[in-house]
Amino acid sequence: MNATPAAGPPVLEVRDLEVRFSVKREGLLAKPAQLYAVDGVSFDIAPGRTLGLVGESGSGKSTTALAAARLIPARGGRVELDGIELLSLEGESLRQQRRNVQFIFQDPYSSLNPRLRARDVVREPLDRLGIGSPAERASRVSELFRDVGLRPEQERLFPHQFSGGQRQRLGIARALASRPKLVICDEPVSALDVAVQAQILNLLRRLQREHGLTYLFISHDLGVIQHMCNEVAVMYTGRIVEQASRVRLFTRPLHPYTKALLSSVPSADPSRDSRAERILITGDPPSPIDPPAGCRFASRCPIAVERCRSETPLLADHEPGHRVACHRAGDPIAVATSPPH
Numbered sequence: 001m002n003a004t005p006a007a008g009p010p011v012l013e014v015r016d017l018e019v020r021f022s023v024k025r026e027g028l029l030a031k032p033a034q035l036y037a038v039d040g041v042s043f044d045i046a047p048g049r050t051l052g053l054v055g056e057s058g059s060g061k062s063t064t065a066l067a068a069a070r071l072i073p074a075r076g077g078r079v080e081l082d083g084i085e086l087l088s089l090e091g092e093s094l095r096q097q098r099r100n101v102q103f104i105f106q107d108p109y110s111s112l113n114p115r116l117r118a119r120d121v122v123r124e125p126l127d128r129l130g131i132g133s134p135a136e137r138a139s140r141v142s143e144l145f146r147d148v149g150l151r152p153e154q155e156r157l158f159p160h161q162f163s164g165g166q167r168q169r170l171g172i173a174r175a176l177a178s179r180p181k182l183v184i185c186d187e188p189v190s191a192l193d194v195a196v197q198a199q200i201l202n203l204l205r206r207l208q209r210e211h212g213l214t215y216l217f218i219s220h221d222l223g224v225i226q227h228m229c230n231e232v233a234v235m236y237t238g239r240i241v242e243q244a245s246r247v248r249l250f251t252r253p254l255h256p257y258t259k260a261l262l263s264s265v266p267s268a269d270p271s272r273d274s275r276a277e278r279i280l281i282t283g284d285p286p287s288p289i290d291p292p293a294g295c296r297f298a299s300r301c302p303i304a305v306e307r308c309r310s311e312t313p314l315l316a317d318h319e320p321g322h323r324v325a326c327h328r329a330g331d332p333i334a335v336a337t338s339p340p341h
């Protein structure tokens with residue numbers, strides 16, 4: 001299913017993942033409604049590779065990652081990390097697996113305890129998970145500081161004494177402390193200045209090369225995704241609508257939504273055909289609360305047909321390694337169209 005020739009079995013295998021939230025409806029006696037945040041998501045990540053999840057805000061990227069890491073409950077599906085099914089684990093065996101999946105969040109300031117010194121911020125997961133002796137933990141912290149480009153004397157400072165970029169380095173050191181099998185980067189540079197973004201992205205790439213790290217990399221920014229990922233999955237209202245290798249997705253997108261996303265960043269790929277379809281979509285995605293039947297993009301899709309509103313398009317191989325969920329995958333779109341009303 002993964003387009004990348006894998007160096008072994010996948011590190012992460014996600015199948016039919018579903019997450020719903022109960023949300024209050026208007027009216028005192030109304031029953032809570034179901035918000036379909038993640039609705040049947042499947043993907044693999046091969047060892048040492050990066051899968052990007054891209055999509056607009058609210059499409060379910062973070063919820064997918066949180067559920068795959070067992071930080072919020074899934075309603076259904078299967079998640080295997082290095083062959084171990086995570087969704088059914090409980091108690092001590094779940095605790096043992098916690099060290100194997102770690103997060104790097106968007107805002108390192110709110111995710112780092114402001115009262116701990118930097119060395120304790122990085123060391124805390126080792127203490128909590130009971131990894132190594134006290135002396136081994138201290139030397140691991142020094143090694144991590146070096147690895148992420150922080151100086152030894154910064155170990156005793158507090159998070160607020162660091163710049164935004166340095167704080168994110170601290171967040172990265174903390175995430176790597178337990179030598180996780182999977183690192184989930186959730187918008188790791190979205191809160192940083194553009195110049196600092198490049199430094200952090202390059203650091204993440206260097207660390208991946210040196211330590212063979214496997215990343216699930218979430219971003220709404222196609223430029224960042226293009227810089228970081230081997231494989232890209234596009235999400236729209238809780239579902240993956242297209243997945244392919246980076247080169248393939250950026251040069252030969254097949255789903256109308258992916259085409260629209262790409263045409264909103266004209267410089268995303270200089271090698272892309274300059275006559276590539278330019279698609280302007282307007283309006284908002286449908287509400288994730290009791291979403292409509294059929295294709296969720298139908299209300300904004302310039303080439304929607306009757307079938308799209310009744311029959312859900314399934315994510316299927318259009319060509320080996322290029323999956324798309326669209327009844328008209330690859331059909332041309334008339335230039336400068338606006339969606340039907």
Ligand SMILES: Nc1ncnc2c1ncn2[C@@H]1O[C@H](COP(=O)(O)OP(=O)(O)O)[C@@H](O)[C@H]1O
Binds near residue numbers: 021023035055059064
């Ligand atoms: N704890 C929650 N309770 C209710 N709804 C939530 C919660 N977390 C996320 N959602 C909703 O789930 C959907 C997906 O959100 P999210 O995964 O955060 O999207 P993304 O990361 O792509 O921006 C959104 O409609 C969001 O409002």
Ligand code: SF4
Binds near residue numbers: 302
């Ligand atoms: S299934 Fe239909 S509505 Fe959905 S993206 Fe394809 S053509 Fe558009």
Ligand SMILES: [Mg+2]
Binds near residue numbers: 061062
């Ligand atoms: Mg998010």
